[in-house]
Amino acid sequence: MxxxxxxxxxxxxxxxxxxxxxxTPSAPPLLEVSDLTKHFLVGGKAGRGRAGGVKAVDGVxxxxxxxxxxxxxxxxxxxxxxxxKSVLRLIEPTAGSVRLEGEELLGLAPSxxxxxxxxxxxxxxxxxxxxxxxxxxxxxxxxxxxNFADPAWRGPGALxxxxxxxxxxxxxxxxxxxxxxxxxxxxxxxxxxxARALALKPKLIVCDExxxxxxxxxxxxxxxxxxxxxxxxxxxxxxxxxxxxxxxxISHRVAVxxxxxxxxxxxxxxxxxxxxxxxxxxLLSAAPIPAPGARxxxxxxxxDPPSALNPPAGCRFHPRxxxxxxxxRETAPPLIPHGSATGGAHRVACHLVS
Amino acid sequence: xxxxxxxxxQAGRPPLxxxxxxxxxxxxxxxxxxxxxxxxxxxxxxxxxxxxxxxxxxxxxxxLSxxRLLPTPPARFAGGEIRFQGTDLLGLSERExxxxxxxxxxxxxxxxxxxxxxxxxxxxxxxxxVTLHQKIGRRQAWQRAVEMLRLVQIADPERRAGEYPHQxxxxxxxxxxxxxxxxxxxxxxxADEPTTALDVTIQAQILELLRDLQAKxxxxxxxxxxxxxxxAECCDRVVVMYAGxxxxxxxxxxxxxxxxxxxxxxxxxxxPSLQGRGGRLAExxxxxxxxxxxxxxxxxxxRCPLATExxxxxxxxxxxxxxxxxxxxxxxxxARHQPVVLHRHAGARP
Numbered sequence: 001m002x003x004x005x006x007x008x009x010x011x012x013x014x015x016x017x018x019x020x021x022x023x024t025p026s027a028p029p030l031l032e033v034s035d036l037t038k039h040f041l042v043g044g045k046a047g048r049g050r051a052g053g054v055k056a057v058d059g060v061x062x063x064x065x066x067x068x069x070x071x072x073x074x075x076x077x078x079x080x081x082x083x084x085k086s087v088l089r090l091i092e093p094t095a096g097s098v099r100l101e102g103e104e105l106l107g108l109a110p111s112x113x114x115x116x117x118x119x120x121x122x123x124x125x126x127x128x129x130x131x132x133x134x135x136x137x138x139x140x141x142x143x144x145x146x147n148f149a150d151p152a153w154r155g156p157g158a159l160x161x162x163x164x165x166x167x168x169x170x171x172x173x174x175x176x177x178x179x180x181x182x183x184x185x186x187x188x189x190x191x192x193x194x195a196r197a198l199a200l201k202p203k204l205i206v207c208d209e210x211x212x213x214x215x216x217x218x219x220x221x222x223x224x225x226x227x228x229x230x231x232x233x234x235x236x237x238x239x240x241x242x243x244x245x246x247x248x249x250i251s252h253r254v255a256v257x258x259x260x261x262x263x264x265x266x267x268x269x270x271x272x273x274x275x276x277x278x279x280x281x282x283l284l285s286a287a288p289i290p291a292p293g294a295r296x297x298x299x300x301x302x303x304d305p306p307s308a309l310n311p312p313a314g315c316r317f318h319p320r321x322x323x324x325x326x327x328x329r330e331t332a333p334p335l336i337p338h339g340s341a342t343g344g345a346h347r348v349a350c351h352l353v354s
Numbered sequence: 355x356x357x358x359x360x361x362x363x364q365a366g367r368p369p370l371x372x373x374x375x376x377x378x379x380x381x382x383x384x385x386x387x388x389x390x391x392x393x394x395x396x397x398x399x400x401x402x403x404x405x406x407x408x409x410x411x412x413x414x415x416x417x418l419s420x421x422r423l424l425p426t427p428p429a430r431f432a433g434g435e436i437r438f439q440g441t442d443l444l445g446l447s448e449r450e451x452x453x454x455x456x457x458x459x460x461x462x463x464x465x466x467x468x469x470x471x472x473x474x475x476x477x478x479x480x481x482x483x484v485t486l487h488q489k490i491g492r493r494q495a496w497q498r499a500v501e502m503l504r505l506v507q508i509a510d511p512e513r514r515a516g517e518y519p520h521q522x523x524x525x526x527x528x529x530x531x532x533x534x535x536x537x538x539x540x541x542x543x544x545a546d547e548p549t550t551a552l553d554v555t556i557q558a559q560i561l562e563l564l565r566d567l568q569a570k571x572x573x574x575x576x577x578x579x580x581x582x583x584x585x586a587e588c589c590d591r592v593v594v595m596y597a598g599x600x601x602x603x604x605x606x607x608x609x610x611x612x613x614x615x616x617x618x619x620x621x622x623x624x625x626p627s628l629q630g631r632g633g634r635l636a637e638x639x640x641x642x643x644x645x646x647x648x649x650x651x652x653x654x655x656x657r658c659p660l661a662t663e664x665x666x667x668x669x670x671x672x673x674x675x676x677x678x679x680x681x682x683x684x685x686x687x688x689a690r691h692q693p694v695v696l697h698r699h700a701g702a703r704p
Contacts, residue, residue, distance in 0.1 A: 075553040076524075185641050215408040215642060216580055220624035220635035227634070242553065245583075249626035249635070286558040288583030290625060292606045300562075301555055303509075304523045 028102050029063035030236050031087065031204055036060045036096035038079075038086050042309060054308045056082040057093070058260035061335075064204070067230065069237040071247045071268075073283070074257035075305050083257070084206040084240045088120050089113065100204070118148045121197035125209035127189030131181040137192055138163055138177035144199045152201075162199075170195045170225060187218035194225065198233075206238045211246060223250060244287045248272050253345075256280045259308055259316040262335055266346040276338055276348040279317045315351065327351050368440035370574045371397040371420070371542055376434035378412075378419045381427055387645045389415040391598040392434070394672075399541065400568065402575040404589035404606070406582065406621075408642050412598040413578045417544045420576075421461055422451050438542065457487040460535035464547040466527035470519040476503070476530045477515025483537045502533035506563060525556035532563065539571060546578045561588050582625065586610060594618050597643055597653035600672060604679040614674075614681040617654045652683070660685040 038057040057079040064070050072080040085091040087098055089105060098105045100116055108116070124130035131140055141163055145153045153162045164174055170191040181189055190210060197205050207226065211219045223246060229235060241247050247254060248268060255265040256277065264277040275281045282301045301320040306312055312319050318328040333351045337344040378390040390412040397403045405413045418424050420436050422443065436443045438459065443451065463469045471479055480499035484490060490498070496515070503511035506529040519527055528548065535543060545564065549557035565588060568575060577589055585592055585606065592609050594602040594617065602615040613619045623636035640657045652670055655661040664684055674680040 075555060187641060216582075216621060217408060217624055217638040218641060220626075221637045223626065224634050224637060244554065245626040283555060286554040288554075288557070288561075288581065288587045290582040290586045290610070290622070292586045292610050294586070298558060298562075300558055304525050304556065305553075 028099075030066045030068075030101060031064040031238070032097070032099040032102075033063070033083075033087060034061040034097045036083065036086055036098065037094045038082050038091060039094045055260050055311060056308055057086060058311075059096075060257070060260070060262055062255055062262065062265060064236050064238060066203070066236055067234040068252045069230065069239050069250055071239040071241055071251040071254045072257055073241060073244065073247055073254060075283075076242070077259075077305060077308060078257040079260040079308070080240045080257050081208055084122070084208055084238055087238060088122060088206055090122070118144070118200040119203045120206070121200065121202040121204070122206045122208060123190070123193050123197050123210045126213055127186055127193055128181075128213075130193055131189060133181050135180075136177065137167075137172070137179050137181070137184070140181070140192060141166055141195045141199055144196060148200055150200075166195045166198060169198065169229070171221075185218070186214050187221060190214060190222050191225065194222075194229070198229065201233070202235070204236045204238065206240070208240045209242070210239075212241065212243060219246070226250065244272075244284065256283065259305065259311050261316065261349065262347075263317065263349045264347065265335070266342070270342065270346055276346075276353045277317075277350050278321050278323055278352070315349075323352055325351065368437060369396045370399050370401075370439060371395075371576070372435075372437040373416070373420070374435045374437070376416060376419060376436060377432040378415050378424065379430050379432045381430060382646075384646060388432075388648065389598055389645050390419065393593075393595070393598070393600050394434075395593050395600065395603065397542070397574045397576060399574050400572050401591070402568065402577055402589045404585040404592040405576060405578045405595060406580065406585055406592055407595035408580060410597075410642055410645060411595040412645075413595050414546055416595075417461065417546055417576060417578055420544065421455055421459060422446075422448075423455075423461075453487070456483055456535075456540075457538045458540050459542045459544065460538070460540040461544040461546065462528075462531045462535045462548050464550050466524065466531045466551075467519060469531060470527060470534075472519055475516050475518055476522075476534075480515075480530075480534050480537050483534055487538050498537065499533075502537050503530070505536070505567070506530070506533045508533075524552055525559065528552060528556075528560055529563070532560075532567070536567060536571065536573075539573075541573055542576070543573050544576045544578070547580070548577075549584065550579070550581070557584075564588065582610075582622065594621075597648060598645060599653065599682065601654070601683065602679075602681045603672075603675070608679045612679075614679065614686040615654075615683050616658045616660050616685065620657075620659075658685075 036057055037059055039053050039055050041053040060083055062070060072083055074080050082091055086093040093106060096106065100119060105113065105116060142159060145159060145162065153159045163177065167174060167177060172188065172191050172195065181192065184192065210226070211222050214222060226237070227250060230237060239247065239250060251268040253266065254268050254271045255262045256279065257263065258279050264271065264275065264280045271280065272284065275284055279301065282299055285298045286300060302322070303320055306319060314330045315328040315333050318324040321328065328351055333349045335347045335349040338346045338348045338353060374394050376390055376393045377388065380387040380389055393412065393416055395403065405416070407413045415424070419431070420443065431444050470476065477496060477499040480502055481495035484495045484498050500511045500515050503514055508514050508526060508529055519530070522530065549560050552560065561584065564575065579585060589606050591605050592603065593600050594615065596617050602609070602618050609618065613622055620636065620638045624638055626635060638657055643653055651666040651668060655665040658665065662685065670682045670684045672680050672682040
């Protein structure tokens with residue numbers, strides 16, 4: 001129904017508010033996202049379908065290196081999942097640029113896009129809803145390999161060998177191949193989802209809350225598996241999550257999103273030990289610590305996140321920010337480098353942070 | 355034997371809630387499922403007891419048993435007592451039970467959207483709960499509803515009372531649920547994963563609200579959760595459950611300082627820490643057994659690094675209750691004298 005509103009930026013166009021991360025000039029990053037924007041049209045006859053609609057993602061830029069894990073964190077509705085899916089064009093972005101190994105993906109014809117699909121895979125949050133209940137485990141994992149022919153798995157013997165190898169890699173027994181998804185536990189289903197994502201030897205995997213539906217004791221198994229696979233195959237993860245402890249454990253860098261924009265991005269350790277944006281500080285202070293008496297004070301944002309339908313003017317966080325000044329209500333702060341020691345890797349969008 | 359609570363009443367009044375050897379079983383076509391199999395715990399007024407465990411461990415079934423919200427059949431109380439201020443709830447008629455439910459014992463659930471009526475305004479739902487249990491006029495009941503919304507810190511409660519659940523955010527709906535549960539000033543509040551569906555910022559607000567309301571209203575709270583962080587922040591004592599049984603009970607400080615049961619220890623070690631990017635997490639091999647698959651012996655034995663022949667043969671009794679830190683494990687005793695190697699959260703955060 002809704003026509004795609006692709007407006008690919010011309011190659012010369014520099015992303016305006018968010019200057020690109022300083023990458024080493026020799027090797028471009030695996031994934032480069034600039035000014036990614038996704039607006040959803042809302043309301044029909046009621047007359048709310050005004051141009052723009054919900055600005056779910058509104059000018060997001062970041063880069064992801066080979067073998068790196070970048071986490072997107074934030075409250076529900078901040079646009080982290082939409083960003084992940086827009087990168088894969090599972091949701092068609094409204095504007096911006098997504099480059100995989102230097103090649104622009106937005107605006108590519110479906111046939112051209114298809115050749116890139118095998119490099120980019122996704123693991124979903126809900127292992128119960130993301131597997132076809134009528135296919136056997138082997139068929140689920142084999143399906144992408146049937147869709148994309150490759151000498152490595154051409155022919156039934158080679159396909160069977162690769163299936164056995166994939167099942168072993170994710171820690172599933174060979175007997176599991178004949179089972180239906182309904183016969184697996186949550187953790188095993190997530191392993192199956194990981195095997196399916198790995199099948200085509202991707203370079204990038206978008207992990208959309210991959211462990212949040214799992215029991216605590218099983219969560220550790222899946223987190224370890226993801227880290228092992230990254231070490232072995234040099235995978236890049238775009239890790240969308242809300243559990244900050246898991247994020248801190250698994251990430252190299254972390255981007256904090258608020259109402260469709262990145263408000264702070266930094267190397268993981270730095271973000272957790274020296275957060276600059278007031279929202280990041282509050283998000284970190286809200287996470288419960290499993291050590292009695294460890295938390296003495298806590299500063300929380302005021303109220304609920306506002307609707308992305310009608311985001312506040314200026315800095316979008318200002319209505320909930322205890323430190324907001326007049327300028328915060330008027331001008332949106334750009335995402336700019338903070339501190340000289342980080343070489344521009346730590347960026348913050350806040351008027352009050354120098 | 356039940357665990358003497360540190361807050362035991364001096365005057366010899368019965369405890370607020372005293373569950374003794376509760377066995378809630380389900381009769382299914384595939385046989386009897388022993389979801390809760392001999393669980394005991396106590397709770398005093400103004401106390402918060404955390405019940406921790408993974409899905410299927412029986413923590414929610416225990417809570418639903420207290421309110422007798424399980425359909426019988428297939429559920430069946432195969433044994434035990436649930437004493438609420440001295441009265442055994444399992445012996446009450448449905449009519450008597452209805453006078454307690456929502457009035458003296460209330461419950462809040464994980465998903466506020468599915469537990470609120472979508473076609474009634476929230477004010478009307480709260481007013482209805484009040485008129486059901488108290489002789490009070492409509493207008494007064496509405497006033498009470500507005501008061502309750504104010505108590506749970508909803509801005510502009512007069513206007514909000516006239517709104518429907520779908521007009522509110524998840525955090526606000528959970529506040530409405532709490533207002534609804536507390537409208538009749540219950541003595542006992544059972545909170546079943548009250549913050550699991552919420553963002554961390556909202557979770558922190560709701561937990562703080564529950565603490566404030568407890569200080570104001572003095573109710574006892576049973577906090578069911580899978581999140582040890584939530585336990586550390588808002589509970590006084592903790593019961594750890596595994597496969598329908600209580601495996602450990604201690605004060606919060608004791609549990610985190612010296613977890614005794616191998617399952618508790620493994621659970622703590624398997625959690626990623628907020629204190630640094632780590633190497634591999636300590637995994638617990640295998641998975642939680644389905645209740646119908648339980649055989650003889652300790653249910654954790656197949657996943658336990660300390661398991662012996664005896665663990666696979668006999669079920670360990672719950673011991674050490676008198677000390678205030680009890681455990682159901684044959685191998686846990688020596689651990690008291692060993693440094694707790696699995697535990698990664700001993701150091702306080704700077």
